Amino acid sequence: MTVADERQLSFYHTHTGLRLDVVYKQDGVFLDSALEEINAFLSDFRTGDIVEMDPELLDLIYDVRASLGSDGTYQIISAYRSPKTNEMLRNRSASSGVAKKSHHILGEAIDVRLEGVKTAQLRDAALRMQRGGVGYYEKSDFVHMDTGRVRRW
Numbered sequence: 001m002t003v004a005d006e007r008q009l010s011f012y013h014t015h016t017g018l019r020l021d022v023v024y025k026q027d028g029v030f031l032d033s034a035l036e037e038i039n040a041f042l043s044d045f046r047t048g049d050i051v052e053m054d055p056e057l058l059d060l061i062y063d064v065r066a067s068l069g070s071d072g073t074y075q076i077i078s079a080y081r082s083p084k085t086n087e088m089l090r091n092r093s094a095s096s097g098v099a100k101k102s103h104h105i106l107g108e109a110i111d112v113r114l115e116g117v118k119t120a121q122l123r124d125a126a127l128r129m130q131r132g133g134v135g136y137y138e139k140s141d142f143v144h145m146d147t148g149r150v151r152r153w
Contacts, residue, residue, distance in 0.1 A: 007062050009038075010073040012115075015045045019073075030055045042079035042110070049082040051107040056147045060132060061110065064125045064145070068117055077111040077142045078104060097153075103133065109146035111137075119143050127152060 007025035012018075020041045024034040035055060043050040061074060081089070081104040090098045103109035114122050122143045123136040135144035135153045 007059070009058065009062060009065075010071075011038075011041060011076055012073050013041065013045070013076045015076075024055075024058055030058075039080075039107075042076065042107075044080050044082045044085050046085045046088075047082045049080070049085075051080045053080065053107040054147050056131075057108060057110060057145070060126075060129060060145060060147060061112065063131075064122065064129060065114060067125050067128065068114070068121065070114060070117055072115040072117065074110075075113040075115060075142075077113070077140075079110045080107050081105055097135070097137075103146035103148050108148060109133070109144060111142050111144045113142050 005027050006023045008021070008023045011020045018041065020037060022034045022037055024031055024038060035052070038058065039050050039053050042053055065072065065074070081102065083105055086098060086102050086105050090100065113119055119136065119138070119141050123134060126134040126143060126145050130150050131147065133144065133146040133148045133151045137144070
């Protein structure tokens, strides 16, 4: 087996300070134990609730990173959000951009930075993929990616 047969991601959670380095796919097959680790890592850090994250989201962020020639660590701002957390964030600020039916609630979205890459470059790479929604939050310095329909904001 060669390294090319493995897909690996590295994460740093900005709210918990935890790190995760994991091979999540081998020879085209998602690894159940790795997905469980990732689901726990990307859980709602406010409530502890866990959901199955969309494995296609992992492939999306892997491919975005690879397209940039990077093997860097993704800094996680937000991944899964329970309905309770999502509603709390929506109520906190009417202008926050938190959608009522957010893909975060479905485990289909992630808000990230990629170490060593400007967020504008990360946004552009995600947009080139044409594989879901891409939001750019310049002031907060992060990019939203999801596996919903192709759109941008």
